[in-house]
Amino acid sequence: MSLSFEGRVVLVTGAGGGLGREYALAFAERGASVVVNDLGGDTKGGGKNSAAADKVVEEIRAKGGKAVANYDSVEEGEKLIQTALDAFGRIDIVVNNAGILRDQSFARMSDLDWDLIHRIHLKGSFLVTRAAWTHMKNQKFGRIIMTTSAAGIYGNFGQTNYSAAKLGMLGMANTLAVEGHKYNVHCNSIAPLAGSRLTESVMPPDLVASLKPEYVAPLVLWLCHDQCQENGGLFEVGAGWIGKLRWERSQGHIVRQKNQPMTPEAVRDHWDKICDFTDATKPTTIREAAQSVVSVLFQVESEGEVSSNPTAVAALAS
Template sequence: MSDIRYDGQVIIVTGSGNGLGRNHAIEFAKRGAKVVVNDFGGARDGTGGSSEAAEAVVKEIKDAGGEAIANGANVTDRAQVTAMVQQAMDEWGRIDVLVNNAGILRDRSFGKMTGDEWDAVVAVHLTGSANCSLAVWNIMKEQGYGRIVMTTSTSGIYGNFGQANYGAAKAGVWGLMNTLHIEGAKNDIRINCISPTAATRMTEDVIPEEALKVLDPKWVTPAVLFAACKDAPSRTILLAGAGGYSVARLMESEGVFFENEADRTPEQILANWEQLTDMSDAQQMMTGSDHVSKMVAKALGGATSVRQR
């Protein structure tokens, strides 16, 4: 099995002054990449700002013989993101990989959450990922090559108390991946999501102390490097933490079809709920059109899939 290398590739890692992003940036550089270490330098809730964290990571990479530049763009600001991408192009002439890692937390139960707390989190995680992806998109299309790694979360996939803003944004990132996968396929732009579980300043008061001891952020980075490599899949949600790796998928049941219009009632849905939720013949739909085609085919075929009761 050959090593996964990034020699000659240019990689942007957002939010890479600390935690997960720092590990990603350093490991990419160890494997030959030229790295843009982006970090706004704010606190966990996004307030403040300083270039010191990004510059420290750049120094660490350079001291080890690698190549890196620091950038302090706020991913919610399109003009700053555009300037960051231009900095990379001016320095190295291409961009091969974008890792959307920047994030903040403003946890609060939904009924007590302010509009500002909602807006700030969605702006960084969802809009920030879109801003950065858009800024590199046409460059990758023209190159005929690109890899984008989104950072989703189990809070977005499964939910988590007190994180309606964060969970909604992380679920949105998953949706963004699905469409970019479709649009980027012909230009060999592959998009994947990483769902990390790690001990960082983002999780220090969310995960029990005993669990934090085994959740070193460095065990998430192998999943990121895999998701960004030449042979990576696309449209995959890869969960990583504590040395464990798994894949999450959205599956659709075969469901039921009511041939007679008179049966298309909420009562019949209730009566056939067991069959409707039977996942034994579940499918993964690759586009929204796949679902539409399935439903139209059933209707035009006129065959009922409802068991007689």
């Protein structure tokens, strides 16, 4: 059966163009009522214009869909959610997508370049999501998307500000997934790759044209559907391909002995072992991650009696 969003109210931030526009059109086509938010400024965060959001609302309405515009910056989180409540009476889904770029090599990065990127991407997503949170908790349904980036995951020249803010959003998503879980409020992150006005300055034109936003939107729709139980996931998506990412941790090595000081030389001498990903583990919770570290205390105390693998020790200790 096809996935319907009938009865659902969706806010897509930065939906006046690029990926956000595609999400808004796709949700509306499947029956959702959509708040099309866009400040309508330039790619660096300057200016504002209602035309961008209006145009997408017109497109949706022309196809018989339900949409209203909101022209506030995501820094006015409450106002965006109020538009959803005023127009449609509820809020079910928030797609944090609005974004700008202020690339600069690190030595030239100004306070303004740093602050504006954090204000729009990280704080904006916080403010919009916080405004929706209680409504979602109370109704025991919510789906939130954070738009992170490969620049944050892998690093990218000239993007210290953007990388930091984008991985900040991933950190926020990880904790929202924990806090929202029992209320059926799920939060997932995507790192998209698509042609848009943000990428046209760094990609050749044929790639901008080929990497269509419509090859990203179906993942966002699935993650936001009530049938989807995914929570706290991170996905790279582009060109019609979707992959999931997770943390990997080496088995590691204990470089300390009972009643002996821990030294940097011991760290150096075991460096290969510390960095060896053979039989790596994949912790998924903070409890799991911390438990294996704490269990090292037990192992050092009972020196020589158990394996030097903290994960195995954790199993013994628990």
